[in-house]
Amino acid sequence: MARIVESTIDIHAPARDVWNVLLAFSTFPEWSRFILAAEGHPALGERLALTMNDGGGVMTFKPVVVACEPQREFGWRGTVGASFLFSGEHRFILEARADGITRFVHRESFSGWLVPLFWKTLNTRTRAAFAAFNIALKERVEALNKAEAHSS
Template sequence: MRHIETEILINASPEKVWVVLTDFEQHPKWNPFIKSIEGEKAVGRRLKVFIQPPDGGGMTFKPEVLAFEANKQFRWKGKLFLKGIFDGEHYFRLSDAGNGATRFVHGEKFSGFLVALMGGTLDKTKVGFELMNEALKRECEKV
């Protein structure tokens, strides 16, 4: 198993961050990592997600939504081909940091027998998370 977690402070309310994060149609305009998300925003439903880590090839997968709690958390779990080969539970957590700011935590827990072979790809993925966090911050802090 491998766990990647990133965090950023955004000078906007959790409600505003949530609106930007969950407006899937706008992701291609601001998000450098998750290029598109399609599908119903409901637990148990499948999404169609296209990601592209920096200096990496793009990948489309169809994760299942595990949690979708307004202004708090959004989680999904995806897999490569079959469960147990390379699985990832992706999450976004928002919490009130006071003074109108939001602590945004963005991470993923990877499992499966291919995880040990994916070190370089996962390093690029972490950079992608950080780039997305910065872009989300910029988008949410626009006046």
């Protein structure tokens, strides 16, 4: 049985702009304290190299991209040891609204035998890291949009 951690935020920008910041991996160190570094090609089946810190220390892993639908959804699947022990499917979902706002959904579905042992930590520390990432993403996208509007 999978357990899910999810955090949602509204970003005052079109999905295109959120998508562009989300997939500009080289800029993550400038604004994200959760995903510290990301390398690789964001395409289905590709392997990424991610360095992350959810508040429990820095970890590096190499998940495989399992979703890449421009301006709608990006996600990867990673494992710790064998997939039956612990795996996570991480998703960023962009829901474009008619008012020009993008609802950003940050979700991870955890599965495997070890999940119940770590659930309390995942449900608190990881949820807080997701919320902080969402706020940082919102601030980055909205600041870039404001700067672009002033330069036009």
